[in-house]
Amino acid sequence: MKLHADTRRILGKRDRMIYGHFIEHFHRQIYGGVYDPGNPLSDEDGLRTDVLEAMRRIHLPVLRWPGGCFVSSYHWKDAVGEKRIPSYDKAWRVEEPNTFGTDEYVAMCRKAGCEPYICTNAGTGTAEEMSDWVEYCNLESEGQYAKWRIANGHREPHKVKYWSIGNENYGFWEIGAKSTDEWGRLVAESAKMIKHVDPTVELSAAALADIDWNVQLLKNSGQFLDWISIHGYWDPIHETNDCADYDACMVYTNDIDSSVVKVRGLLSAMGLDKKIKIAFDEWNLRGWYHPNVHSIVQGVTKEEYLYPRDKNDDNTLYTMADAVFSACFLNMCNRFCDIVGMASFAPIVNTRGCIYTHKEGIVLRSTYHVFDLYVNYLGDTVLDSWNEEMPLKALKSRKGDPVDVELLDVVVTSFSDRKGYAVAAVNKDGCCARKLTLDMEAEGDVSIHYISGDSTEAYNDIGHEGVQILHEKLGAFSRGMEVELKPHSVNIIQIGVEE
Ligand code: AHR
Numbered sequence: 213m214k215l216h217a218d219t220r221r222i223l224g225k226r227d228r229m230i231y232g233h234f235i236e237h238f239h240r241q242i243y244g245g246v247y248d249p250g251n252p253l254s255d256e257d258g259l260r261t262d263v264l265e266a267m268r269r270i271h272l273p274v275l276r277w278p279g280g281c282f283v284s285s286y287h288w289k290d291a292v293g294e295k296r297i298p299s300y301d302k303a304w305r306v307e308e309p310n311t312f313g314t315d316e317y318v319a320m321c322r323k324a325g326c327e328p329y330i331c332t333n334a335g336t337g338t339a340e341e342m343s344d345w346v347e348y349c350n351l352e353s354e355g356q357y358a359k360w361r362i363a364n365g366h367r368e369p370h371k372v373k374y375w376s377i378g379n380e381n382y383g384f385w386e387i388g389a390k391s392t393d394e395w396g397r398l399v400a401e402s403a404k405m406i407k408h409v410d411p412t413v414e415l416s417a418a419a420l421a422d423i424d425w426n427v428q429l430l431k432n433s434g435q436f437l438d439w440i441s442i443h444g445y446w447d448p449i450h451e452t453n454d455c456a457d458y459d460a461c462m463v464y465t466n467d468i469d470s471s472v473v474k475v476r477g478l479l480s481a482m483g484l485d486k487k488i489k490i491a492f493d494e495w496n497l498r499g500w501y502h503p504n505v506h507s508i509v510q511g512v513t514k515e516e517y518l519y520p521r522d523k524n525d526d527n528t529l530y531t532m533a534d535a536v537f538s539a540c541f542l543n544m545c546n547r548f549c550d551i552v553g554m555a556s557f558a559p560i561v562n563t564r565g566c567i568y569t570h571k572e573g574i575v576l577r578s579t580y581h582v583f584d585l586y587v588n589y590l591g592d593t594v595l596d597s598w599n600e601e602m603p604l605k606a607l608k609s610r611k612g613d614p615v616d617v618e619l620l621d622v623v624v625t626s627f628s629d630r631k632g633y634a635v636a637a638v639n640k641d642g643c644c645a646r647k648l649t650l651d652m653e654a655e656g657d658v659s660i661h662y663i664s665g666d667s668t669e670a671y672n673d674i675g676h677e678g679v680q681i682l683h684e685k686l687g688a689f690s691r692g693m694e695v696e697l698k699p700h701s702v703n704i705i706q707i708g709v710e711e
Contacts, residue, residue, distance in 0.1 A: 214600040217624040217652040219633065221596035226549035228273045230542065231587050233560035234494055236280035238304055239521045245561040245569050246320065247312045259320055262574050266567050267324040270583040274327040274374065276493050276556045277317050283379050284335025284387040288314055288345050293364050303387050305505060305517060314348065318370045327374060334378030334398060335388025343405035346375065350410040376416035376441055376493065377402050382425055385506040392425050396432035403436035414438040416491045421471035426478050434484050439554065442471050443494040450499040453523050458668035459607040461497060461533040462640045463615045465540045469548065476551045489553035496558045497537040500524060524563045527575055527673035532665045532700040535578035535679065539638045539702040542586050543623045546594050575672050578679040581663045582702055585681060589661045589704040591625030591634045603646060620646060632656060632709030639697035642668045646697045656708020658686040658693065664701035
């Protein structure tokens, strides 16, 4: 395929928050994941130093917490101060010890070097409870909640800038789900109280690519919102854990931008596209495995709804399919950098996350290396480009139908702090290498940084490294240069980039 790029035409500057992540009180994400007091690898706050180090290596910009479904019956006051009150987590149907709460989370974010982003309980919670949380975190000393924070040993405000009202409150599975009318009103009142407490916060609210939901939400609350939250999990396997095969995952990439396109259209139609940005604040190729949990059928046992979650820990499931899909998602965010300002890979640790923890260390799954490539090798300024002779292949979808898929996905960038260009080039083809011809004005040495693995099924596990970043020098650039992209690979091609 021939890639033409006009290096003078800037599409926009992407926000580094598109490389953000999410962590939820689910299975081993917090407890036994990033928070593991007593483990020799944990620090004085009980935080795993190896996980923090891995977070810093991908310059984690922002981390959404505490849920997810979990948050819709979470009461933050149970999880601060000396006396922690264990609660029953009605979403995931386990006891929540509440030993990891707001102060521990903010401390973790500061150590990881990222911005905290708190999602509030808009399921069973109230506007008052949400805004009390903002008081606790952000007021200097006024009122009982800021004073409580100080009494808990935090003299300075936590300065949490990013907040979101609710999580997937449109869904029947969510505790305290809302109708469109209820949602519009609740968000308006909550947003008003939150912004009265701290007008400097940036506020989002749970949404999806649905006209009725968003029109009600935006009519009622558009004036208060800076963000609108949407989520996407393409392989719907939360009940089955039967991962779609590589080709079917590539078929999902055809649909990777559809909710962004729809929500953006709606924001434009309502004259809000310059005011409100999209926070794609949960995304992953595959849904998390938690069968039977959102069921109203009584009598299901823990063997049926609780223990199966351990199967999320099978590292062989996280292959080049996840990596290639994730790179296409990040390309989409770069391409839509004028409207997508934040995204959160769901989750960062364990379950289907990019970092897996065990007692003696961590495994960096294939998706971790995608973040490493994009964060550490790609530029921040997205340039205009177009493709000639895009290769297409009919691949079998999950249902078995043949679907045409574009095999290459390419984004061209430059750097605002350095010379040179970086091209993110994804080859989705599961069996063939593909040639990319670079038709652009540039000079300097060319290097390629990539992951491919030795098959589509390559994965990383304890003592097994099937996917790692490789680096090659390709010589001096000349216009029309051809670069070979390995099968099922994620590549960053740097041209004239100074170290
Ligand atoms: O399966 C995990 C859940 O996915 C998250 O808690 C929720 O926000 C989403 O539906």
